Amino acid sequence: MPETPDHDYRSLCDLETAHLRWQGNGPVSLQFDDIYYSGADGVNESEHVFIGGNRLRERWQAPDRAAVFTIGETGFGTGLNFLLAARLWREIAPKHAHLHYVSAEKHPLALADLTRALSSRKEFADLAAQLLARYPEPVPGFHRITFAPGDSPAINLTLIFSDAIASLEQLLPVRQSPYTAHAPCHVDAWFLDGFAPAKNDSMWQSMLFEHMASLSHAATTFATFTAAGHVRRSLEAAGFAVRKTAGFGQKRDMLIGEFRAVSPRQGYSEKADTGSKPGTPAAFSPSARPTPSRKAATRKAAIIGGGLAGCTTARALAQRNWHVTLFEKLPNIADAGSGNTMAVTYPKLSHRPSAASRFNLAGITYAANYYAEWWHAGSARASYGERCGVLVLPKNEQERATQTSIANNFRRSPRLLRQVDQAEVRRLSGLPLAAPTGLYYPSLGWINPQALCRSLCKAKQIRIIHTAIDSLLWDETGGQWQLIDCEGTTANETFDAVVIASSNDSASFTQTAHLPLKALRGQVSTVDAAALTPHLKTVVCGEGYIGPRHEGSYTFGASYNFDCETLALREQDHHSNIDKLQRTDPALTDILGQTQANQAKGRAGLRCVTPDYLPIVGPAPVYRDFIENYAILRRNARAEVAVAGSYWPNLYLHCGLGSRGAIYAPIGAQLLADIMCRSIPTLPRDLQHALHPARFIIRGLKQNKL
Ligand SMILES: Cc1cc2nc3c(=O)[nH]c(=O)nc-3n(C[C@H](O)[C@H](O)[C@H](O)COP(=O)(O)OP(=O)(O)OC[C@H]3O[C@@H](n4cnc5c(N)ncnc54)[C@H](O)[C@@H]3O)c2cc1C
Structure with missing residues (x-):
């Protein structure tokens, strides 16, 4: 079995975005020398090939329609297929229904290109605007976008910025291992898109179809614009029943079909199952995969x-x-632990792709979108917090070098982070900070957890x-x-x-x-802001952290006390918080008023650490x-x-x-x-x-x- 190309989703640096030239507002890929969709007819083509090819209208209106439906796609491109499917779902799915749309994209469009590509798509106005507002930077891995349900049926888009085969590999059921707890997730319909096999042969490999088969059940369908012979044969070999049907426009044929209950390659799945190691993804026997329950039971x-x-x-x-x-x-x-009025969204990235660093990255990109709903509400809801940006100042030269590597790794993702020089540190913070550089996260800020x-x-x-x-x-x-x-x-x-x-x-x-949990006490300090000094405009993190002025005072901290669990405020912790602030940057203590440590307010709580x-x-x-x-x-x-x-x-x-x-x-x-x-x-x-x-x-x- 060839090695799974999983390097790009695991690495901690951004991806090469799509290189394009434009024919009007229609993008053409320079990497693949191929069009994203056929001219002005892109919508009709998508409708014909993917919506029609998978009989989505019919399935979503059927009396026994599923309350949860999952579409898997190769090649997100300009998001046209997604927008079409999402719009149709909103039109005809019941209110309590849920659409999951998972799409793999190796070279995501840069936001500016996506904006241009969708600028003429007035028919998707609301959905396209939500997509653009939450579209991630080209950071490898999984990105979840939840479309604000309001009164409409819910939609979750999971973009996996990685090679299609590596992406699907991450979703496969795992053979028996300590971490196997449940039945795996399944896809109900496949949109087999992406650049044509002749231009993009690394995607149209047999492993792709085997992964699709492993994620399919007895009622899963697929549709693809291509009718290439090797695609048809590989789909059949993986267990799909394949039919040719009329293609769109000048394309004579395309392929549609469904996953068979029994694989034509007798014993294929079982062989794969016994031959592989426990804990590794495997092709499960399709006959053991009935169609998931369609009932919309309220749980x-x-x-x-x-x-x-x-x-x-x-x-x-x-x-x-x-x-x-x-x-x-x-x-x-x-x-309790969440009782502080100010919690900062404190990023902790490293230039090494450790699990901690990658989870932190996933956490900050998700949190930035998640809190937007409250942050965007503006001053009327200012008590929820603020997207004021987070400035991380290096504690020493070594950390400064690390920040430079991180910034280099993410040079195509300025909405995520960028390294800033002293002039910008000062402009962003509003204070004469001494730090020569800093790492700035413009989409983060602070929240009021309560x-x-x-x-x-x-x-x-x-x-x-x-x-x-x-x-x-x-x-x-x-x-x-x-x-x-x-x-x-x-x-x-x-x-x-x-x-x-x-x-x-x-x-x-x-x-x-x-569970090996440990309580770790912490205390934040809150003091009045000094009069007649400039105000801090961002969150600043270093030895400690401080948020911008809120209701006339500054909150900063926090102490780490392993040996004590009292919730009473302690003067020594106020002192240590002020010391940390001083060590982060002396200008940060200048904005505090004359309050003495013994008069500072604050709050103590217990963290729960693993x-x-x-x-x-x-x-x-x-x-x-x-x-x-x-x-x-x-x-x-x-x-x-x-x-x-x-x-x-x-x-x-x-x-x-x-x-x-x-x-x-x-x-x-x-x-x-x-x-x-x-x-x-x-x-x-x-x-x-x-x-x-x-x-x-x-x-x-x-x-x-x-
Ligand atoms: C001083 C301090 C400063 C911090 N600053 C930040 C910050 O700036 N940024 C940040 O990201 N994080 C910060 N944190 C950490 C953050 O506050 C915690 O990670 C977070 O609040 C934990 O949330 P939680 O829901 O797990 O725990 P909690 O908020 O403690 O919630 C657990 C809840 O469970 C309830 N409960 C427990 N047992 C039972 C039971 N048997 N039945 C019913 N209810 C029960 C408790 O009453 C409590 O309300 C800080 C923590 C401290 C202490």
Whole structure:
């Protein structure tokens, strides 16, 4: 099997964008010497080939239509196919329905080019505007864009900026491994687009069709504009029934078809299955893949904990038609770790593509779009925070060199970050800072977690109950969870799924007592702004961080206290916060008023940290089964155990957000909703594993510590 070309999605630098020349407003690729669509008829061609070829109108209007539908596409290009499908979905799908559209693109159009290409597409005005407003920089990997549902059926677009084969490989079902918890996600219709096989042969390889087959079920269809013989043969070999039909315009033929219930290559799937290693993607037997249930059952979830993790998860589930009950033990939501009035979206990228750095990158790009809804609301809603930009100042020469490498790596992504010189540092911040350079993130800023959490929970599918949940009982017969509060009372309702988002208390349940969580106290300081000095205009991060002036004062911090859990304010922490600010840049302390440390206000809280400082997002493992099933790892850390992980039914975790809840909560919530709904994930497989709740058990066994 040839090596999967996954280097581009894993690397931590931006991609080469599409090089174009223009015929009017129609782009032509210089890399592939091919057109994106046929002149003025692009829309009609897309409609004929992909919408018609997959019978989408008919399927989306059928009485037994699916409430969730997934389209997989190769080659996003100008987004024309997506816009057509999305518009049709909005026109005819029921309100509670959900469209997932996943598209792989190796050379994304630069935003300016996409804007030009879509400028003449007035028919998609609203959708095209939303796409342009959220279109990512050419950063490799997964990008999730949620189209504001309003009253329309919901649409999630997952753009994977990478080679098509590597992209689909990230979605494949994994053979039995500790992290296998659920049935894999499936695609219902394929838009096999991209430049013509003669111009782009590296995409139209047999592995592409095998990956498509592995992601298909008995009712999956495909359509493609090409009728090339080797494409037809490869599709058939992968298990698709292929038919020629009339092409669009001057093209005589195109191909359509569906995935067969039985592969024509007898034993193909099973052979692939037994021949490959556990934990690797594999082609599953198509006959074992019935059409997913079409029922739009409303599911009920309980979420324990009303901080950033719980509230973002509640919203993500409500958007997918779940009815959510959020249990919070305090009288107000977001009054524990998430209780600060200012949380900065603090990026922490490295020039090395570690899981932490790649997750941070995914987190900041997602958070920038996520918070736009509140930030854009402007001064009327200023209490939600502000997109004021975040300026990261290097602590020393070495860090400055690292920032230069990061800026070089992302030189095509100025909306994400750019390195700025001293003059710009001063212009952006509004202060005479001494730093010779800085790394500036224009799309970030700060949020008010309390105000945000209250707003997140306003959806009508979310209700809040203020009580402490003490334990969880799985009712095997009814297949439901029961929640028992601290007085031993069972809630008079049961739930299909439970999400534990209780920060450090997430390990207080019998099912999750194994989680290695640690409370880490922190304190922020708030002091009045000095009169007659210029105001700070951005967030500035360095040794510490400080946000712009808000309601006449500055908030900065934060302390890290491993040995103490008091929530009372401590003067020594105010001193240490001022020291950090001074070390970040002396000009930052000049804007503080005359308030003495013993008069400073502030707030102390407990962060919840994990041993690798990454959050915990995913299904809750059954500890004892893991210890038993993977015991061999104690003796042989490299042993391959072909046993799927054992998990509590529909019990999930979202915790361990450390000091980065503002960045990690939105993307973690989105991923968890994907996992709970078995839909296209918002992160690649290796990052899902990096956040997986079972990772500490597997690592503990490998290190012979459990
Ligand atoms: C001083 C300080 C400064 C910080 N600054 C920043 C910053 O600038 N930027 C940033 O990104 N992050 C910052 N953080 C971190 C950020 O605040 C956290 O990552 C985030 O708030 C964690 O959210 P959470 O929902 O996981 O936890 P929490 O907000 O603590 O929410 C957990 C909730 O669960 C409830 N709960 C627990 N057990 C139960 C139960 N049994 N039943 C019912 N309810 C229960 C709790 O009452 C609580 O409300 C800071 C943290 C601190 C302490």
